[in-house]
Amino acid sequence: MPGAGRRVGPGAPLPRSRLEHPVTTEQTPAGDTEGAASPAPTPAEGTSGGATEVATGAAGDGGAEVSGGGAEPTAQAAETAGDRRDDAGAPDDGEPRSGGRTDGADASARTPSAGAPEDAGAVSGTGDGGAEVDAGDVENGGPAAEAGASGSAEGASAPSEAEAELAAQRVERERIARRKAERQGPVESGGKLSGRAADLLAAVRAVESGEKASAPTFVEAAPAPRRPAPEPVRRPEPVPVTAAPDAETVGAVWAVLAEGGAPEALAPQAAAALGDGAEDTLRADPWQLLRVAGVRPEQADGFARALLGAECRPDDERRGRALTVWLLEQAAVAGHTALDLPALTEALGKRTVPDPDEAVQSALAEGDALVFQDALEEPGAQSAAAGTDEEEVPVRVLAGLERYALAEESLADALARLVNSVPKETEEPWEAAVGALTRGAADLARQVAGHGLVLHTGGEAARSEPAALLGAARAAGLRAFAVCHTPDGARRLAAYLGEEPGGAVGTVAGLLSGASGPGRDAEGALDLDLLIVLDAPQLDVEAAAMLAESLPDGARLVLSGDPAVLWSAGPGRVFADLLAVPACPQVASRVPDPGPLGELVSGIGVGELVQVEAPGKEIVIVPVRDAGEAVHRTVQLVADSVPRAFGVPPEETVVITPGHGGAAGTRALNTVLKERLNPGPGRFGGFDPGDRIVHSPAPGRTVPGRVVRADAEGLHLECAGAPVVVPRELVESRVRHGWALTAHQAVGGRWPAAVVVLPGDAANVLTRPWVYTAFGRADRHLSVVHGVEQALPRAVAESVAKPRTTRLRTLLRVQLPPAG
Incomplete structure (x- = not known):
């Protein structure tokens, strides 16, 4: 498809509507050409070709393996059996197989015995026995036989030179006579064949004469034994610990933050995000504070005004560049790997950037962002471009961060x-x-x-x-x-x-x-x-x-x-x-x-909130009027009703709610559930031994667990049966109480019972994928604390996933x- 993957270099004018597309080199699928090395496919302009490795040709067909990084072919595709040698004249030990593995079979020419399996690494000759040596060429008077006979006679009687010459002539005449006699007699069909060809001929003759074949000639050869996989060396799972910046660096950053009126608590995060020389970076470009998680543009603007004074202007190039990167990072948090250029420039305009196009160009020139142009995929795009030249195919222009591109x-x-x-x-x-x-x-x-x-x-x-x-x-x-x-x-x-x-x-x-x-x-x-x-x-x-x-x-x-x-x-x-x-x-x-839960979730998947029969009370709807009542009924269900009616203890019941904040969010629910199920003073960052928690070692990863103890090393957890130690400085950002979760935190797991809380203020955030995911976390029982009325069926029917x-x-x- 033309136009895919084309990058627009920094300094080039940004295209507005229709742009010229690069010509994409057509690549031949692997295995289409046997016996010849296929060229390495040319990646689309702007793609990362250095990491591409495409193996051409199936294993054993003589195809050469080509690396996108410029590696030389590992085998010559045009070699034939008997000629397969390396530079030193030694036999090649076989072509690399898929994944770099090499069978131990020798790929050099040899004379296989009748019915022997063909070697997986050898290149077969043309026809059966094409790589074999005819036994008839070396018997009865062949060169080796003659040399042996002559040498024996010479060693026995030591004849004169004339006698030796006469004897040699006599031997030659006898050999010629035998050859003439053989030609005058009847010639047996197939007499010169050997190996598999001879076996096939013998089998045909046996069938024609009504006899039984002596060997199963047509049975496939046994494959070469597979190389056993070595037992891997098991390493214990490393505890994710982020190296904290040294105290001197944090102190220097704190001094700059204090001068600009920023909170002291940002110093460790700013030092870690900006690396060595963080204080100098902030003085030279105060808007780099936006690289710290949680900092908003208005906060960075205030910090810049305090440091720069009258030199701080909305049209500052540094501000536009930093806001461009910040918007792309926020888009990544929302799931986008790139943004349409018009959407990016519009967002920059809303942030009072006077010239959004210039801000994007500045980010491109500094290497903070990349720009691409991809062919449009909308249904009307191809029809609109039908009958036009390739150069006029419409494209969309995207901007994104390098890591995701x-x-x-x-x-x-x-x-x-x-x-x-x-x-x-x-x-x-x-x-x-x-x-x-x-x-x-x-x-x-x-x-x-x-x-x-x-x-x-x-x-x-x-x-x-x-x-x-x-x-x-x-x-x-x-x-x-x-x-x-x-x-x-x-x-x-x-x-x-x-x-x-x-x-x-x-x-x-x-x-x-x-x-x-x-x-x-x-x-x-x-x-x-x-x-x-x-x-x-x-x-x-x-x-x-x-x-x-x-x-x-x-x-x-x-x-x-x-x-x-x-x-x-x-x-x-x-x-x-x-x-x-x-x-x-x-x-x-x-x-x-299976069951009522399966029927309910299947209906939600196709946009229907159906009423299913639940004779065993697998599904229970609990209506509530407000968020306070929702919290009260949730605690009652987890601590009393579900254990009594279904025998599911509180530690095996999960509570799922739409968000962390709000009167019925995870924070509020976890607070009341801790008071009821594991009360304690929260001596270590609000946690006590026995608390249910979720550990997030990396963005997007959530592992349920429980608190074991706390000491000078940090908070000791047990997650999925494995011990984990979270350092003191990382507890606040990586550990949360885990009786109540969001649907994103719960995805990938299942519990015997689930209580889904839908307070009234969650009506606008409900979507079909959210409801499908939350309701599908229960194995045996689902309770829905329902306070959104008709917003639930409407979300299931209409609110699909955000693009x-x-x-x-x-x-x-x-x-x-x-x-x-």
Whole structure:
């Protein structure tokens, strides 16, 4: 698609409406040309080609492996059997396989015995026996035989030179006579054949004569034994500790903040965000204070006025540049990886920036932001451009931060590499895995066997299909692993396999950190044939890029999840973008979630809030008039009603509410729930031993746990069965009480009982994905504290997910052809 991925360099005039598009080099899918090295695909202009590695040709077909970073081919595609040698004349030990692995078989020419399996690393000659040596050329008077006979005669009687010459002539005449006699006699058909060709001829003759063949000639050769995966070295999960700036740096920053009237509490954060020389940076550009989380533009303006005095002006170039970066960072918090340029300039205008275009140009010149132009994907865009030249295809101009732009480009490159590196023919272990499964799991395995990337959709019960695929793949000898968004998801997936988490199931964060998983090979790639990622909608663009880049060539990637749940907390909508691009197989599960809860959630997924029969009181609606009553009834349900009626203790019940603030937000609910369930003075930052908490080691990651104790090291927690120590200075930003959560914090987990609180002031923030996610966290019982009246069915029917601006879909349309 023209125009995708084109970057506009700093200093160039920003396009307004229709812009010229770069010409995209057409790339040949891997394996289309056998026996020749395909050229490395040219990435779209402006993409990160240095990290791209595309394997061309299937394993064993002589294709050369080409690296986007400029690596030389690892094998010559035009070599033939018998000529395969390295520069020193030694035999080549085989071509690199997918993922950099090398079979131990020798790829040099040799004479296989009849019926012997062909070597997987050798290049076959033309026809059966094409690389063999005919035995008839060396028997009875061949060069070796003659030399041996002559040498024996000479050593026995030491004849004269004339006698030796006569003897040699006599031997030659006898050999010529034998050859003439052989030509005059009948010639047996196939007499010169050997190896597999001779076996095939013998089998044909046996069938023609009515006899039984002596050997199963047509049985496929046994595959070469697979290289066993080495046992990875398990490392304990590192405790996420951010290196705090030294006291001298914090003191210097505090002095600058105090001079500008900013609060002292910002000093450690400003020193950490701005790094070395933070105080000099703030004096030179006071608006850099916007890089500190939580600082608003009006606060930065006040700080700048205090430091600069009369020199502080709204049209200051530094102010426009800092506000541009701040707006892009706020967009990333909302899930966008880029912003439309008109939306960005409009937002800058609302912040009293006199010349928004100049502010964007300044940010581009300093490298703080990037600008792209991508072809429009709206339904009317192509029809509007029909019949026009390629240069007039309409585009949209986007601006974004470099980290997210590079992540999307790297993800698109890595997915294209996986799709194009799968061998054309299905390998035997994959055939065994498919044969061991039935119904939906077999359909999923069949697609995975032949494709490098497969999408799988379904609800909670549908997790049984990727679980069955994981078990069958491991039983067939494939190196397979599965990851989930949360430890609770990993526990539930491992339960399908009948084992504990850790062996074949882990979390995304654990796999990327090396705390769990199969380990990595010599090239740094995950030592895997199959990676299954559940809870795929929770993958942000950076985590998805790291996973895809870590897989070796030839590996399969399965992304499985429920597309109706809330999207990732981080920027991007990876799973939704992939579903919108028909570049890989998509398998929709037909396994429904059981019971009244499954029926209710399924209806919400299609926009209908249906009334379902719940004879066991699986669903209870508790109407309330205001937020105070909502809090009172919530505590009553968690502490008394649900334990008494359903036998679910309070520690196994989750409370879900739309936000942290407000009269019925997580803060208010956690305060009253702590007073009722675990009262205490809160001696360490408001926490006491036994408190339920959620630990957020990184943005977008929330792990439930409980407080064990507190000491000089920090707050000791137990999260997902593992001990975690949070330093004192990080407790406030990383630990919250966890009886009540938001839907984003609860996604990826399930509890025996859930109480969903919908106070009246939450009517405007409810959406279908939020309701679907919150109601779907209950396994056995759901109580809805209902105070929004008709806003709930209206949100389910009309309020779909808010759109996110990303570039991944456009990049994928360029790099991946439509799936057949």
